[in-house]
Amino acid sequence: MRRKAFATAALVALGLAGPLSADPVDDKLIVNGETELVTHTKAPDYIDGLDEIWSGWAFRAAETRAIEADDFDNPGMIFVEDAEAVWNRVEGGAGKSCASCHGDPSSMKGVRTVMPKYNEKAGDLWSLEDYINDCRVNRMQAEAWGWNDKDMVNMTALISVQSRGMPMNVAIDGPAKPYWEKGREMYYTRTGQLELSCANCHEDHYGDMIRADHLSQGQINGFPTYRLKNAKLNSIHARFKGCVRDTRAATYKPGSPEFHALELYVASRGNGLSVEGVAVRN
């Protein structure tokens, strides 16, 4: 920390400081002036490397933080509206829509907080996307969506919004445990020609600048996120893929068993942070 303070001071002296700010901002995220979200809390005790956990929101510039605080300004909410239309759209051989079985999207309250979770019947770890496709294929007799299809990512947003403000609370014990351990191993493995692990950037150096980027803890409570950079909603696995690629490594595929395991582990690092329901990031 001493070193960091020094580096920042040096940058200020150079007049380079501008938007650079080392630490997360201890500000309150109150959406639409009514729903206060937990963006900073104590780390779960099974995470050795962190005392406190912070939403990625706290690392973004003031303008970006403000956009997320108001649904009228948040471009991600447009995609949520698109998903509402799809929710009610009859598709597939069974002549059903999501609404036929589930009624109002508000019936999905709480679902996002426990994803991914072990599915007994399938005998495997399932993400929200797997549950959505299970309904599409087996209950609607419609085609499965691709992991990063627009409709899929938008639907995960609609479902996440129903849990806005609820704490992330994934299970890491019982049948989930081997997946969690696998994910933890991945988190600390230094991959690619740059030999960097998730922990190098998001545990050891969160709060630090890496060139023009202000490193966050790489939490996923805000996903799917609307990124100003690509002007659409981005899935958790797409983000993982980008970060692995940036270590000059061979990536895993979105929806792969490896990314399922990593998703569980990373989600568990954020247990206690609020589901944001369409975070805004750069």
Next chain:
Amino acid sequence: MKSRALWGIALAVGMAGAAGAAERGPVTYAADINFAEDGSVAESLTGKPGNPENGAQVLAQKKIGNCIACHQVTALKDYPFHGEIGPSLDGVGSRYSEAQLRGILVDAKKTFEGSMMPSFFKTGGFIRPGIGFTGKPAKEPLPPLLTAEQIEDAVAFLMTLKDE
């Protein structure tokens, strides 16, 4: 879906060495390197002195060394966005010998155990190496992150960063 389910079974029976686990080949470099005990490398990689002006570019340019992604360097203040991951390199030419700086650039992990700094002349011994930033798998040996000449240029530039 099938492969997922199979994987689940593999997991349940306690899979040890599957994907992601540390499978790596032998560590190799783009040329034979004699590291001293302290990680330094005495001999020039090109047999001649480097060019400090080119070395400044190696440090500053994103497509070359991108050193300022992690280090602050006052002499390069015209290039924006210096990172905070490693120490400031101001005065580094007074703190280290040329051989030590060369060693840090060839493979920083030999000088600083477990360092986050990439090993710029290493060509093999990686986990899941990819082809540049494409995300596609690569076969070792990889081209090193910096050529022998670029490393010598960077060393020559670092040697100009003396304490006042």
